[in-house]
Amino acid sequence: MHQSNATHINSLKWFVLVVKAKREKQVAEILERHNFEIYCPVKKEVRQWSDRKKTIEVPVFDNYVFVRLKESERDTVFITSHIKKYMYWLGKPAVVRDVEIDVIKEWMANDSICTVKSSQLQKGKLITIEKGAFKNKEAIIQQVRRNELKLVLNGLGIVLSAKIRDVA
Numbered sequence: 001m002h003q004s005n006a007t008h009i010n011s012l013k014w015f016v017l018v019v020k021a022k023r024e025k026q027v028a029e030i031l032e033r034h035n036f037e038i039y040c041p042v043k044k045e046v047r048q049w050s051d052r053k054k055t056i057e058v059p060v061f062d063n064y065v066f067v068r069l070k071e072s073e074r075d076t077v078f079i080t081s082h083i084k085k086y087m088y089w090l091g092k093p094a095v096v097r098d099v100e101i102d103v104i105k106e107w108m109a110n111d112s113i114c115t116v117k118s119s120q121l122q123k124g125k126l127i128t129i130e131k132g133a134f135k136n137k138e139a140i141i142q143q144v145r146r147n148e149l150k151l152v153l154n155g156l157g158i159v160l161s162a163k164i165r166d167v168a
Contacts, residue, residue: 014096016087017065023082024059039066
């Protein structure tokens with residue numbers, strides 16, 4: 001039993017790093033250069049400046065970067081001052097399961113994850129996602145914009161931005 005416990009401690013896990021605002025991509029690049037396995041999902045957004053429009057990549061999760069490593073190696077990531085700490089949940093470092101990372105990756109590859117009617121889009125309302133990687137998962141609408149929702153996914157404990165297609 002002691003041996004399997006050691007195996008569990010030394011297995012790779014996805015941890016959540018809390019990083020300084022607007023430094024997610026920079027932290028991800030630094031950690032990648034140091035051979036850490038990281039995941040920092042980004043989405044494309046069009047930004048308007050006074051003289052032009054530009055498409056840029058912005059992180060899906062503000063202030064968070066995922067890193068996969070052994071629990072015994074958690075302290076080795078603090079190679080830049082842009083990393084504040086690890087996210088904790090119930091007094092322990094938060095661990096994101098591989099299947100949850102896979103779901104996020106699949107969702108990121110699928111541009112449209114849900115189809116809803118405009119009349120359904122109310123902050124605080126519980127919806128069920130009908131298409132894509134999160135099909136049949138329940139989510140609470142946190143924010144409504146033109147063609148985008150911020151959803152809190154039950155069971156995953158994360159907030160996602162979702163593009164929607166209006167079918168009303």
